[in-house]
Amino acid sequence: MDLYFSYLSTYSQKVLIALYEKDVSFTPHLVDLSDPAAKEEYTKLYPFGKLPLLVRDDSRMIPESSIIVEFIDTHFEQEPILIPRDPELGRRARFMDRMCDLYLNDPVVSLIFESWKPENEQNRELISKSSERIGTMYRFMDDQLGSSQYLGGDTFSIADCSAIPVLFYANSFAPFGGFDNIFRYWEEVSMRPSFVRLKQEAEPYIQAVMGDR
Ligand SMILES: N[C@@H](CCC(=O)N[C@@H](CS)C(=O)NCC(=O)O)C(=O)O
Secondary structure, X not given: OEEEEOOOOHHHHHHHHHHHHHOOOOEEEEOOOOOHHHHHHHHHHOOOOOOOXXXXXXXXXXXXXXXXXXXXXXXXXXXXXXXXXXXHHHHHHHHHHHHHHHHHHHHXXXXXXXXXXXXXXXXXXXXXXXXXXXXXXXXXXXHHHOOOOEOOEOOOXXXXXXXXXXXXXXXXXXXXXXXXXXXHHHHHHOOOHHHHHHHHHHHHHHHHHHOOO
16 A cells, blocks of 8 residues: 655644554655645646545555545554444544544644745735634534543544644644643643654654744
């Protein structure tokens, strides 16, 4: 199995956490989408040009981070089970994965991109809307985490694979320290070996673009 990814991409990081959690081996292909030649080359393989992408040994492509995690989880049956087989528990885990992608990841990425622009070129409306959405999502997550150990329920799941990379970035732009349940959750999940490994591997790449932020 080949994984095309970037250490800077939170969607790629979601998949890496799933692979490390389940201890599944793969051939890594780092793609630097900021390099026009690398981007052009990658787009020949996957015309949408989005990372991550999993290519199976039979050459079939599996794009989209949540679908990749689902594939890994169903083809490699070892623990942890990332999408609970019980339909109701599975639905909650998938739901929280979607919420993290749509209402946390996307606004956090907007804040990051805006922060790289000179102040007079920043889109104030986008910053304000993104911050508002992140606040709403923090309240929602804090509420969920008030009644379960993990985001998608009482076991580690796809929802946590999704949330961990985003919370890592989000905390610099919209600190969640005031949300007790998120804070308690972060203290625990950020110590998981899968994330510790990912952070170590990703650090030089993150440092190069984010500096000390
Ligand atoms: N829905 C996709 C989103 C993937 C995505 O947006 N990836 C970003 C990196 S985090 C990307 O490839 N951006 C490059 C581009 O849009 O040109 C998924 O879950 O995999």
